[in-house]
Amino acid sequence: MRRLLLISNSTLHGSGYLEHCKDAIKDFLSDQVKTVLFIPYALHDRDNYASSARKAYTEMGYGLESIHEKPNAVDAVKQAEAIFIGGGNTFRLLKTLYDEKVIEIIRQRVLEEGVPYIGSSAGTNVATVSINTTNDMPIVFPPSFQALGLVSFNINPHYQDPDPNSKHMGETREQRITQFHEYEDAPPVLAIREGCILHVEGDKATLCGKNDARLFIRGKTPEEFQPGADMSFLLEWKKSS
Amino acid sequence: MRRLLLISNSTLHGSGYLEHCKDAIKDFLSDQVKTVLFIPYALHDRDNYASSARKAYTEMGYGLESIHEKPNAVDAVKQAEAIFIGGGNTFRLLKTLYDEKVIEIIRQRVLEEGVPYIGSSAGTNVATVSINTTNDMPIVFPPSFQALGLVSFNINPHYQDPDPNSKHMGETREQRITQFHEYEDAPPVLAIREGCILHVEGDKATLCGKNDARLFIRGKTPEEFQPGADMSFLLEWKKSS
Numbered sequence A, B: 001m002r003r004l005l006l007i008s009n010s011t012l013h014g015s016g017y018l019e020h021c022k023d024a025i026k027d028f029l030s031d032q033v034k035t036v037l038f039i040p041y042a043l044h045d046r047d048n049y050a051s052s053a054r055k056a057y058t059e060m061g062y063g064l065e066s067i068h069e070k071p072n073a074v075d076a077v078k079q080a081e082a083i084f085i086g087g088g089n090t091f092r093l094l095k096t097l098y099d100e101k102v103i104e105i106i107r108q109r110v111l112e113e114g115v116p117y118i119g120s121s122a123g124t125n126v127a128t129v130s131i132n133t134t135n136d137m138p139i140v141f142p143p144s145f146q147a148l149g150l151v152s153f154n155i156n157p158h159y160q161d162p163d164p165n166s167k168h169m170g171e172t173r174e175q176r177i178t179q180f181h182e183y184e185d186a187p188p189v190l191a192i193r194e195g196c197i198l199h200v201e202g203d204k205a206t207l208c209g210k211n212d213a214r215l216f217i218r219g220k221t222p223e224e225f226q227p228g229a230d231m232s233f234l235l236e237w238k239k240s241s
Ligand SMILES: [Ca+2]
Pocket: A087, A088, A089, A090, A121, A122, A136, B171
């Protein structure tokens, strides 16, 4: 059974790394999991990143192995009890997942074998249909924007409401997502504000965490959802033909 | 002789479309140019976009033809007296430039035949080496991030300084550009704040407009430049081997 914990952001303003979501992670992994496989590909300095992640997971009572320390990335995924992909740059992350040839094996282990998947920020983006709705700068060219496809919609993490006092003339986040929906067949985009988490168990999806989400569906008025909301209907979304 | 006017943004807060840069555009085109070829590919509604652009150029005393109204895009570029590429989504713009097969002919007309090129926002991004330093959402997948290469460095338009009061945890613009420079051979990035313009005449580049620019070079401390600054040294930047 598919099990996902998709987190908007690792660090909430004023708290430590993964602190705002540590209860959600512990509930999600429970005592069934001993060791998490960490994928640090979204940042340049993988050693440093793995040591931050290891510290946070150790405090939660789990071991953590980083994929970049293992002799073979595909084998590491094959043996993983649980997978955590952290944030950073989404383009760098997705390109490296392709370069290391782990896209298919992650998808298979999560969707067919029920290996628990935790994503944060960029790690949440790559769990969806595509990275078309990342906020990151395209610092490197991946072979495709298609991602792991663990759900059939897209997510926009770190969602920000328009600032009515801003004098900046770049597009608001809502305008950006609306431009994505000018393309036919563009899937729904669940925009999760910082502190917000989407928890998926099989065919059931629930919003949790400390903040609300805003759902954009092509041709419809955006809709707000609060923590506790049942989002299972989103898992059934299929490309219209 | 290469002639470029690279504008950070079309609309400055509190003023109309192209209003903040209309004197710069008139000085740049002078009375040598009668009609500008407009490329509206960065936005979905091309008719509407062309009519806004036509209004602004008519007020400045120029005719405007939009490439999407012409029977053949390549022929339109071949006949252009001057080219203006407007803002919107940089990914959509670059993909369409590739789809319409006008990349090479624009490059040739500007670099070899001296056709004046005006870019704003996304139109400025595509004038540079690549779109790796756009701020836009990657709503569509172009065949490459390589762009027109009218200069040998990159630009980040709409540059924003970090907001010391922000509680948002997404990367600052400076962090994003610094991540781009984690890649070897990443060219310099001239970050132009809203209101800022880079004016290139052959091998001479000058900052102008109403705001400052910040220059990022891999491995160096970022540096500030004011309107009037001579930026010609940037045109000489070559990939280190
Ligand atoms: Ca990021």
